[in-house]
Amino acid sequence: MRALVLLRAFSRAKAHTLLFSSHCARRHCHAPAKRERAKGPRILGPDLPDIWRSPPLDSTHPPPPLIDANQEINPTIIDGNSIAEEIRSRTAEEVHQMKDAVKKIPGLAVILVGQRRDSQTYVRYKIKACHEVGIRSLTAELPEDCTEDEVVDSVSRFNEDPSVHGILVQLPLPQHMNEERILGAISLEKDVDGFHPLNVGNLAMRGREPLFIPCAARACIELLTRTGIELMGKHVAVIGRSKVVGLPTTLLLQRHHATVSSVHAFTKNPQDITRQADIVISAAGVANLVRGSWLKRGAVVIDVGTNPVEDPSSEHGYHLTGDVCFKEAVKVASAITPVPGGVGPVTIAMLLSNTLDSAKQIYGLNC
Structure with missing residues (x-):
């Protein structure tokens, strides 16, 4: 008897749900298109790129304003370089301590897509800095015309590699690629660049x-x-x-x-x-x-x-x-x-420091 009562109650609830869904569907079908877009660009704003115009460097530009021309400033x-050296020195010391304690060293993987000269230079600096402090570096170089999936596959391989504690995708990426998708594929625990949405979100919220x-x-x-x-x-x-x-x-x-x-x-x-x-x-x-x-x-x-x-x-x-x-x-x-x-x-010294912190978290060492 109890089962029969429950079955009837469930049937009535299901019928009410279907009626409500049908009513909502009719309302949305007849609602103006403008209402459907209410949560889009009108609220969030249009997604426009920041395009700056380079100023001409000429002698006609007005001179800097001086409040007191008689007072000299010695800036x-x-x-x-010296601040970075202090940070790198401390990082190198901690990498050495880690090697003694757990027989492991931090590992940083860098993914470079394309042949941009400035990106290649930055990657060289980062790899050189890794070697100077004892961090293992790995590099995946992909051609400009590679697919987005190939870049994501490289990220996935480094995600699964236990010897890699930090993953960096050198920006900018080629225009045909979805930067958000690629950066979002990096494991949160290995996001030493700090670009993962959860890292940025926690940075934005006080108390986190x-x-x-x-x-x-x-x-x-x-x-x-x-x-x-x-x-x-x-x-x-x-x-x-x-x-x-x-x-x-x-x-x-x-x-x-x-x-x-x-x-x-x-x-x-x-x-x-x-x-x-x-x-x-x-x-x-x-x-x-x-x-x-x-x-x-x-x-x-x-x-x-x-x-x-x-x-x-x-x-x-x-x-x-x-x-x-x-x-x-x-x-x-x-x-x-x-x-x-x-x-x-x-900035490069901070990258090394973040990579070290990632390895310390993974190996359960005091951060």
């Missing part, structure tokens, strides 16, 4: 800790704090909002209780914003975008830009220059990073 040139902080963002904070520059309450303008540098740097600065302005390619009169900032961090990827007139007197400048400029006299056929016009900014800034020799070497 601190922030030496990224990401497994890894993106290397360039971590490098910016290291350079500032090791130079004795206070962040709490300071106005920081971050130029650029890429997932590699701009976005994670903004999130990390907020963790340090800075007041952050995000400047991007659609910002109206960006120089008016940067001129109010105590600290300017530029990661737009445009050579000489930030002129002396963009800075207030005494500002601190962190130049993340590493832009290849053709130079036949150079060994590799090009030289690197920053986003900031150094010869103008150095007349105004109280401290500034050079390019090269500023953020770049510290």
